[in-house]
Amino acid sequence: MPRPNIILTGFMGTGKTTVGKILARHLGYGFVDTDERIQARSGKTIPEIFQEEGEAAFRCLEAAVARELAAGEGMVVATGGRMMLDPENAETLGRSGRVFCLQAAPEEILARVAGDAGAVRPLLEGGDPLARILALLKERAAGYARFPQVRTSGRTPEEVAGRILEACQADPAS
Ligand code: S3P
Numbered sequence: 002m003p004r005p006n007i008i009l010t011g012f013m014g015t016g017k018t019t020v021g022k023i024l025a026r027h028l029g030y031g032f033v034d035t036d037e038r039i040q041a042r043s044g045k046t047i048p049e050i051f052q053e054e055g056e057a058a059f060r061c062l063e064a065a066v067a068r069e070l071a072a073g074e075g076m077v078v079a080t081g082g083r084m085m086l087d088p089e090n091a092e093t094l095g096r097s098g099r100v101f102c103l104q105a106a107p108e109e110i111l112a113r114v115a116g117d118a119g120a121v122r123p124l125l126e127g128g129d130p131l132a133r134i135l136a137l138l139k140e141r142a143a144g145y146a147r148f149p150q151v152r153t154s155g156r157t158p159e160e161v162a163g164r165i166l167e168a169c170q171a172d173p174a175s
Contacts, residue, residue, distance in 0.1 A: 004030065004075035006098030007165065010085035011145065012138060013122050014113035015103035016153050016161060022078035023162040031076045035066050035084055043068075051123035074098070077116050078125045086144035092097070101165050102148035111152055113131070 007024055009017040018034050018098075036047055039062045043050060050059045058168060064079060067090040070078055074097065085091045100173035105113070111131050114122055125133050149168065153161050 006076045008078045008094055008100045010080050011103035013082040014110040015105045017069050017079035017103055019075045020161045021160045023158055025077040033076055034079045034083050038066050048123050060155045089140045100148045101151050102145050103151050103153050103171055105153045
């Protein structure tokens with residue numbers, strides 16, 4: 002029986018990794034976080050890649066990981082916040098399963114990324130992070146809107162995972 006991947010997209014701090022791990026456990030799927038894979042492969046942290054090689058180099062690494070994961074099945078993939086906004090990544094990885102976009106209020110995103118000391122987001126560094134979040138959300142709104150939306154504000158990660166599982170069970174073929 003085929004085991005289509007579940008791909009989580011959405012802005013930084015919307016809970017893709019936390020929810021993805023819960024989903025993987027429920028489904029007996031593997032779990033991959035694309036940022037972690039990139040870091041393991043390059044031996045550098047995300048901020049180091051941005052600083053030493055530039056954002057364009059990071060996006061190339063992301064595209065390579067998208068192609069590689071698209072060939073697999075039975076995985077929950079938590080993608081970096083912009084990965085699925087690239088049409089080629091969306092096409093390649095999207096074909097391997099179902100994509101869900103997690104969303105949260107900007108203030109909540111700020112609180113979550115501020116509390117996530119282990120993962121510095123270069124795109125939110127310097128200046129006013131809330132203003133940066135609002136600007137990026139606006140810039141990316143149309144891109145995220147292409148995917149089925151899952152609200153995370155006011156829900157626990159378990160509840161969010163439950164919604165996604167329900168959606169998959171209700172419409173298993175797509
Ligand atoms: C990014 C999101 C980050 C990481 C990088 C760029 C983005 O991943 O890939 O800092 O452009 O939205 P998370 O969404 O897991 O924070």
